[in-house]
Amino acid sequence: MPVPSTQPAAERKLLRDTVQDKIRDAIMDGTLEPGERLNDDDLIAWLGVSRTPIREALAELARAGLIEMAPNRYTRVAAPTKGELLDAYQTLGVIYGGVVRLAVPRFSDAERRTVVATLDQVLTRLGKGEQAALAHDGADVYAMWADACGNASLAQLCRATTDGLSFKLRVPEIAEVVPVDVVAPRIADLRDAVRATDPIAAELAMEAVHLLPERS
Template sequence: MPVPSSAPTEHQLLRDTVRHKIHAAIMDGTLEPGERLNDDELIAWLGVSRTPIREALSQLARAGLIEMAPNRYTRVTTPKAEEVVEAMQTLGVLFGGVVRLAVPRLTASTRKKILAQLDRTITELDAHDVPAVNHDALSVFGLYVDACGNENLQRVCRDTTDGLAFRLRLPNLDELIDWDQLTTDFRRLRDATESGDNVAAELATEAIHLLPGEKQHRPG
């Protein structure tokens, strides 16, 4: 029997190119929360037909970056205050396992890079620089994802974390969570990463993301 080819088709590659471009425009703010996405305008911008655009938008909707209602609207997701805790906890479930796997595997150069990124994030937390924290906190956990060595977990994270993190892009995020405690927990993550204590790093990550039950493990 003929063996099916696993090579991506031109159509698939086009769809993925469109998805990456729209994804990048959402994440860098070119396409703003709540902005409606018109097929004709997207066709003019991207220079492709309607089909790969609709397929790319459907994928972005599954990732949580696009909201779609048939015959009503297609628009960039608008972060909502009531979604903050749920989004953070979901990220915590993912990133807790990532950090536990990654910390024992870190090379000296990767550990140095992560510590530098954590120092940057902690400085931004101290300054209450919400937009910078929104960007750099996700970036630092991306470094742990790259280092965790589990391809399945990496795939899940890369498919879902942007949509979840996008829900935290609220200008008043520091009013919705305990900012001082968040800063303390990031310092705990930094210390545990530096010392190579992957369990302490996992617990700090879960605390950062508001998962319940971790306080009982804290010393003192």
């Protein structure tokens, strides 16, 4: 009996992932705007693929929180609201406190300098009132921690959740809910902990950046 070929399924999965990445990137860079309706025929024309990998990709993006779907009604880019902001921001703090604790001791000297420089840039941009723009770039800032944590399960969790959570920070009220004068000193603490290779201080600082209650 000949062994069934698995190549078509593998190709279909790869195509779905490619489509998912393209739609994800278009959402994250603002090409597809919050609330924008997504029509299958338009996506087929844009991406040059059949309906099946597009629907599979959209389903994955819906699970990540970037797409909203209502059967027979609409498929659209999620539209973040002020009411979701604090929950999403604190959830990122819960996840990335642990990620930071694992990542800080693992950084090479070059990686450590890059992270410190990135946090200095974040502080500079906050000082210029660019909090909304920083929220737009948030997924990239979080990625540098996940890439270095050395825990495959945690890194996978980050990849599955960070886009959707960071996307929810893109609301005009972010400066109201996440005050610069509160978070900026904690970001400085995080930078100093990274520079000092102090994972516990870094974890506590990351949690404080994200407005989690102090540990007793």
